[in-house]
Amino acid sequence: SPIPDYLTEVLDVCGGDGSGELAAYIPELAQADPDRFALALATVDGATYAVGDADVAFSIQSISKPFAYALALAEHGLDAVLEKVGVEPSGDAFNELSLEIGTGRPFNPMINAGALTVHALIDDETVRRGFSAFAGRDLELDEEVFTSELETADRNRAIAFMLRSHGIVEKDAQEVVEGYTRQCSLLVTVRDLALMAATLANGGVHPVSGERVVPREVTRQVMAVMATCGMYDAAGDWFTSVGIPAKSGVAGGLIGALPGQAGLATFSPRLDRHGNSVRGVQVFERLSHDMGMHLMEVP
Ligand code: GLN
Numbered sequence: 548s549p550i551p552d553y554l555t556e557v558l559d560v561c562g563g564d565g566s567g568e569l570a571a572y573i574p575e576l577a578q579a580d581p582d583r584f585a586l587a588l589a590t591v592d593g594a595t596y597a598v599g600d601a602d603v604a605f606s607i608q609s610i611s612k613p614f615a616y617a618l619a620l621a622e623h624g625l626d627a628v629l630e631k632v633g634v635e636p637s638g639d640a641f642n643e644l645s646l647e648i649g650t651g652r653p654f655n656p657m658i659n660a661g662a663l664t665v666h667a668l669i670d671d672e673t674v675r676r677g678f679s680a681f682a683g684r685d686l687e688l689d690e691e692v693f694t695s696e697l698e699t700a701d702r703n704r705a706i707a708f709m710l711r712s713h714g715i716v717e718k719d720a721q722e723v724v725e726g727y728t729r730q731c732s733l734l735v736t737v738r739d740l741a742l743m744a745a746t747l748a749n750g751g752v753h754p755v756s757g758e759r760v761v762p763r764e765v766t767r768q769v770m771a772v773m774a775t776c777g778m779y780d781a782a783g784d785w786f787t788s789v790g791i792p793a794k795s796g797v798a799g800g801l802i803g804a805l806p807g808q809a810g811l812a813t814f815s816p817r818l819d820r821h822g823n824s825v826r827g828v829q830v831f832e833r834l835s836h837d838m839g840m841h842l843m844e845v846p
Contacts, residue, residue: 584815740812
């Protein structure tokens, strides 16, 4: 197959950019090897391709947000979840203390305020089991990242207490932050992430295991929110240039889900000022351009 050669070429072309910074606000993430670079593609038919540092595991971080949202929607239904979390792009940074005026809801589930609210709707076991089903194998926790982030999670604690004061979160704020931080500390490779994205792209059925992880209508909702909010305050820039529903994480992961076609994932730890992977964004721009993946491209 020419696909691995093509993917390797994309890594070579995008590999030279050394700009961006590691996410130092989580001390353990600042220890990561900044030069790691990997790319994986999983089709809805179950073919997977991975190149570069494809076996290096890293914490899922904010890429957990669409999957937790999917599990909350599957468990509670759309209306109940919408009462707690909206679907409007916030235009703010991922960790902003922002809520919708009037309703007190977080703007969307892709920023921390929304993700903490979503996490409070499901339990830790649902997260671990559900994410493992999305990946098609048992995912493990990075204890060091978990401890390190929990020690420095004051911003998320502030958000969780704010949510409680508005009656959006009812559970204990500290427990919610702890559970959310554990969710963000699950370890994945680009291969796992590509399969998780491909499960969304495939309407909720894992392309290899064949397991139905979430109902089909859930995946439409999740990919739509990824398209509008997945790249935080760079979401508009991203969707016009790349045109694929996506989600980034501060450990350097980035996923894209092409409905009915494939899941893509990259790993490169240096981040731009929005907290999105610098070389990950470049890889996606290139793939979208070369393979005509932009969803607004008129064939
Ligand atoms: N766990 C991180 C946080 O809450 C996730 C942020 C991210 O990946 N953008 O700050």
